[in-house]
Amino acid sequence: MEKKTAVVILNWNGRQLLEKFLPFVVENTPMETVEIIVVDNGSTDDSVDFIETRHPSILTIRFDKNYGFAGGYNRALSQLSHEYIVLLNSDVEVTRGWLTTVTDYLDSNPDVAVVQPKILSYHDKTSFEYAGASGGYLDMYGYPFCRGRIFSSVETDKGQYDTPAEVFWASGACLFIRRRDYFDGGCFDERFFSHQEEIDLCWRLRRSGRKVVCLPQSIVYHVGGGTLGMGHSHKTFLNFRNNLLMLHKNLPRRYYCRVFVYRFFSDCAAAFGFLLMGRPSNAWSVLRAIWSFYRIRGGCGFLRGAYRCEADGGDFPDGVFRGSLLSAYYLRGRRKFSCYRF
8 A cells, every 4th residue: 555645855965964864754754654765866976875775665766867956856756646745855854743743734734735844953953944944935026035034144943933824935945745736836847957946836836726834833953055055156046047037937927027127136236245245156156147047038938828827917926025125134124034014
């Protein structure tokens, strides 16, 4: 009899992370109803040999090359038929009850497509983690932020965001999704490769009437930056380019010109800011990201037709701050999520 839930861990040359964090997953996962799967994205280290030797009960799926976060998960999930899928980074420490808390919630709430737990920092377990915290939001210009994290300002977890809440997006570091919704929503866009593809998917699902929720009663601890560090220039490139691509695909048409004029100047200002900080490689990455986006924008025509029929005549879904996060944060000093009203 097939198990109801699959925990799917994408790996690329992450032997050390698997050795450290996989035992937490095994220990805190009810194996009688859950299958743990490691998807190897063309690793050149001994990751797969380690899993097959130390954890023979864990299924491995091997790919010939690195297809990125988006392509790796798309290919892996197409081979599965479990009702619930958990996308879990290899640098996450899970806790007791982390999984059944969420799957029970999904059982009781069929209108919910995606759930994320509360994500705290592995290095400081009293603080939220940058990538997801207690649920994600956007401003109208595409800048993501979270309950517990605005730009680089990360809050201490004092239980202030422990209420389950419908959010705009869930973090791909630990994301629960119904397999049906994953494919009905169009899967991850593989042109993103990695970074912000989960925000894009959540936006599409929300436009179709499905809900995204943060359930803070489930807790995990995330290291972050396991593949690309926070200041890595290629990560800067992916974040800026993919954010523009996400906006192009999902923005309501009446905001399109306004948003993209704003973003052109704000992104150029960001590149100049990197130069002033002595980080020319990051500055160049921002400019490359803008150029790359405008180069491929014509290739998004089919997406604008297929995915934007509702958005073109509509408005932003709930969970979008109808203003500039940059202005609110830097000019008005709103450094905590509680300062924002939707």
